[in-house]
Amino acid sequence: MEIPRHWRLKKQRYALVGEICPHCEAKIFPPRDVCPHCSGEAKTPYQFSGQGEVYSYTVMNDAPAGFEENVPYTVAVVKLAEGPMVTAQLTDLGEEPVKIGMPVEMVTRRIRSDGNDRGMIVYGYKFRPLGLGPH
Amino acid sequence: MTEVVIAGIGMTPVGEHWDLSLRTLAARAILSAEKDAGGLKPQALYIGNFLGSMVSHQANLGALITDNSGLGGIESFTIEAAEASGAAALHMAYLAVSSGFVDTAMALGVEKVTDMTDGVEKILATGLDFDYEGFEGVTPAAQAALLMQRYIYQYGVGHAAFNWLPLLAHTNAVHNPNAMYRKALKPEVLQSAPPVVDPLTLYDIAPYADGAAAVILTRSGLLPKKPAQKPVRLLGSSVITDALALYDRPDPLRFDAARHSVEQACRQAGILPGDVDLYEVDDFTSIYAVLALEAAGFALPGEGTQLSERGHVPLLTMGGSKARGCPVGASGLYQVCEAVTQLRGQAGALQVPGARLAMTQSLGGPASTAVTHILKV
Numbered sequence: 211m212e213i214p215r216h217w218r219l220k221k222q223r224y225a226l227v228g229e230i231c232p233h234c235e236a237k238i239f240p241p242r243d244v245c246p247h248c249s250g251e252a253k254t255p256y257q258f259s260g261q262g263e264v265y266s267y268t269v270m271n272d273a274p275a276g277f278e279e280n281v282p283y284t285v286a287v288v289k290l291a292e293g294p295m296v297t298a299q300l301t302d303l304g305e306e307p308v309k310i311g312m313p314v315e316m317v318t319r320r321i322r323s324d325g326n327d328r329g330m331i332v333y334g335y336k337f338r339p340l341g342l343g344p345h
Numbered sequence: 346m347t348e349v350v351i352a353g354i355g356m357t358p359v360g361e362h363w364d365l366s367l368r369t370l371a372a373r374a375i376l377s378a379e380k381d382a383g384g385l386k387p388q389a390l391y392i393g394n395f396l397g398s399m400v401s402h403q404a405n406l407g408a409l410i411t412d413n414s415g416l417g418g419i420e421s422f423t424i425e426a427a428e429a430s431g432a433a434a435l436h437m438a439y440l441a442v443s444s445g446f447v448d449t450a451m452a453l454g455v456e457k458v459t460d461m462t463d464g465v466e467k468i469l470a471t472g473l474d475f476d477y478e479g480f481e482g483v484t485p486a487a488q489a490a491l492l493m494q495r496y497i498y499q500y501g502v503g504h505a506a507f508n509w510l511p512l513l514a515h516t517n518a519v520h521n522p523n524a525m526y527r528k529a530l531k532p533e534v535l536q537s538a539p540p541v542v543d544p545l546t547l548y549d550i551a552p553y554a555d556g557a558a559a560v561i562l563t564r565s566g567l568l569p570k571k572p573a574q575k576p577v578r579l580l581g582s583s584v585i586t587d588a589l590a591l592y593d594r595p596d597p598l599r600f601d602a603a604r605h606s607v608e609q610a611c612r613q614a615g616i617l618p619g620d621v622d623l624y625e626v627d628d629f630t631s632i633y634a635v636l637a638l639e640a641a642g643f644a645l646p647g648e649g650t651q652l653s654e655r656g657h658v659p660l661l662t663m664g665g666s667k668a669r670g671c672p673v674g675a676s677g678l679y680q681v682c683e684a685v686t687q688l689r690g691q692a693g694a695l696q697v698p699g700a701r702l703a704m705t706q707s708l709g710g711p712a713s714t715a716v717t718h719i720l721k722v
Contacts (some may be wrong), residue, residue: 215476219476221568229415239503240476243357243529244528246588246593263599266492266495266498266597267491267494268490268492268494268542268544268545269485269489269542269543270482270542271541271542272466272486272541272542273463273482274466274467274470274479274482275463275466275467275480277482278465280482283447283482285481285483285487285491286491287491287495287591287592287597294592295591295592295593295597296477296592297477297478297481297590297591297592298481299481299482305388310494310495310498321480321481321482322482334480334481
């Protein structure tokens, strides 16, 4: 059980809330309170649109502990429309083959269970092909 | 500046050592290095180790290993930089000896992977950004796959363009007595290998294994008149970091830390990368070796896979991590011990003729940490 560390990250995990730098306007995800571009203090929350495209991807057939129930799953680096990149699983792929450059949008999904049957279920962002309708 | 020399080296064979514990592996490499150096003992021991506290449930390795290796009471602690831990420990030893604070220091890389029969992949993933990469089910191999997929897309090369690296590694390891796989590969085996983590095949990924390697450093003025071995000078030692997470880099296909680390180490040594007679590049995965070769300036971005046709500096001369085996945090010190073996002229069938200048580079993660050393006889 690692409740505090998941609870602490709920805004970014559930809603893709990052930060915007008041000095250089850079949009920052994940939030870190220090701008990676100009090293200035950056604590202003910024809501990302959740839209982006696939920068790269791979399929995991052999999962690390905690992800066995998801196998096979597709992991991608997604370039968000606002600039930053994020690592996330892809979901709702259906028969569509994943391609680099494919437009995707963020959805909230179950990531895994923390611990045994009685552990918390951890939710977070995944990305799915754009244009599938309501989440 | 004071000249720092390598007075002795020691390695255990790399493999699945079910019968040997972390402390025993360490002691064997330490005693072997002391013997190689003609009985020279260190006043400080810097230990490169990544997994001990998780796989072997053992921390505070400084006290454990010194006490179990006949070095009880000396300065000792662990240096951790994921897969580059051992190379980082050598950097620490270099700082200690070159500063004059310690006369003789030992850097030890030790890793015990096979104490767990499963769950190791999750532990190795602690070298990633756990909150934003490990949490998503990404592993070190998955990171390499993400980079290789993008590389293939961006530069229009096929997967087969990477095959020369594992072929070269396995060809060389045949004659390395410490190697895990001493069997050459047939090219057709690589061509038909299915992807394990698409597009990486089994042959793109170095196998994790147990091992320990140690290096004794001292200053040239402290060597006996007739040293036990031909001293190898350590002319450059550089540790550079990049963003830990792949997604945090402006161009993930550019190994900036690898490049800056090569530049800094070469500047210290007063050489250019093209001057070296051999380069022990990090081949944890074949894509990392290609990106590291590009970062060091041996090829332009996108052209690293072409080096097999164009010709290149001798690489992976003892089999690299792919075929010698990858003892994770110890692999950086295996590279250094292998380079020293070459520079002393003791590499037997694998000897690079006339080798006088060598470069080694060990990467923690996808060059999140890059450690480069320059050695010369």
